[in-house]
Amino acid sequence: MAARCIPGLLAILVVLVSGVTACSFQAGPGPFERPFAASSPWRQEIPPDAEVDPDSAAMIAAVQQKPALNGNLVEYGIPIYRADDDTPTYTVPCTRQDYGICPFAGWPVPIPDGAQPNTGSDGVLVSVAESDGTVFEFWRAAREGDTWTTGFAAVNSLNGSGWGGAATGSGASRLAGVIRVAEIADGEIPHALALQSNNACPAFRPPALKSDGASTRADCIPEGARLQLDPQLDLESLGLSPGELAVGRAMQRYGGYLMDVANTPMSVSFERDRDAGPGELGPTYSDAGFRWDYDAMENIPWDRLRVLK
Incomplete structure (x- = not known):
């Protein structure tokens, strides 16, 4: 976080009113721009x-x-989308049932309007619910009408290690x-x-x-x-x-x-x-x-x- 000091009379007013130093703070990139914990x-x-x-x-x-x-x-x-509280949510089943329980089961999965997976054979799409830091990761995502499916998936946290789930071969977050x-x-x-x-x-x-x-x-x-x-x-x-x-x-x-x-x-x-x-x-x-x-x-x-x- 970078500090920027306030000069002149405004600085005096800031100190008198708030009792804090006369500097404002300008935040650096947030978790969406720089995901995962500092220890990742x-x-x-x-x-x-x-x-x-x-x-x-x-x-x-x-x-x-x-x-x-x-x-x-x-x-x-990798198409990466930011989801907010107004983003529509979907029930998204996994089509590869032989991989185990679908990681999206029970989740209202936010997918912004106009979102599209990549055109490669893996059909990747990433949607990040910024309010709680949840990362929804699709493998072979597909949309038909108002219905979304995914071959398989992973759910990770913006505050986690960046490893977990089956969206990639090694278990890395997508x-x-x-x-x-x-x-x-x-x-x-x-x-x-x-x-x-x-x-x-x-x-x-x-x-x-x-x-x-x-x-x-x-x-x-x-x-x-x-x-x-x-x-x-x-x-x-x-x-x-x-x-x-x-x-x-x-x-x-x-x-x-x-x-x-x-x-x-x-x-x-x-x-x-x-x-x-x-x-x-x-x-x-x-x-x-x-x-x-x-x-x-x-x-x-x-x-x-x-x-x-």
């Missing part, structure tokens, strides 16, 4: 003495034969680690990133709760593993676009957690820009130098990634 793994910086996994070189070589971190900007971009439109506009991403890979192991490590990985290769990467871009790289010298620079800095400072399976060797989740037209990136991403969906950000030497122990 997603919000922790990587310490300078972080140990590298002994198998790191092999794991990175396997997913970086052609250095790239593909940005899921459009088809698999909101966790997503690069937000406003973060790209600001040029700063203050959290670890949500990564996916086609070389994810069936095994997992904390903070992951499970894994949907199927790779049996010796160089597969466990879900829950934390990856970091070499912090010794001088990103400023590489002629990066503003978007690439923001992503690269975040991967040096916070890293990213492998939290789901993808069809690409390595990808990262972005919020879907709701100001974008069909199939378009949207003005914020375009202005930051992103060129198309799945932009590889290849000006960053992603072969300098490392898997932390």
Whole structure:
């Protein structure tokens, strides 16, 4: 929270009337913009003495034969909606009953008018009830008339760890680690990133709760593993676009957690820009130098990634 002092006569009046210091306070980003508790793994910086996994070189070589971190900007971009007390609510059943009890059972699920899941095969949608900090996460959401269904779901808290439920393969919240439109506009991403890979192991490590990985290769990467871009790289010298620079800095400072399976060797989740037209990136991403969906950000030497122990 940043303080801003009030000068002159107004300051004297503030002190006389309220008995408090003559400073007003301007709040920083709220939980919707920066979700999860300060203690969440997603919000922790990587310490300078972080140990590298002994198998790191092999794991990175396997997913970086052609250095790239593909940005899921459009088809698999994450649509994130803010719900308030006036947002309509729905009873939303899960169509995959073999997965267990539907996490939405018993919940009035708020879904803003006009909300749409992403167009990728996972049909993701996230709706955040800001009044009580509840995060409703859809996998394969669908609407027919006035009825919503979801393949499966998760319910998490904005004040929680960012891990819980079955909306992703590792048990990470579908909101966790997503690069937000406003973060790209600001040029700063203050959290670890949500990564996916086609070389994810069936095994997992904390903070992951499970894994949907199927790779049996010796160089597969466990879900829950934390990856970091070499912090010794001088990103400023590489002629990066503003978007690439923001992503690269975040991967040096916070890293990213492998939290789901993808069809690409390595990808990262972005919020879907709701100001974008069909199939378009949207003005914020375009202005930051992103060129198309799945932009590889290849000006960053992603072969300098490392898997932390």
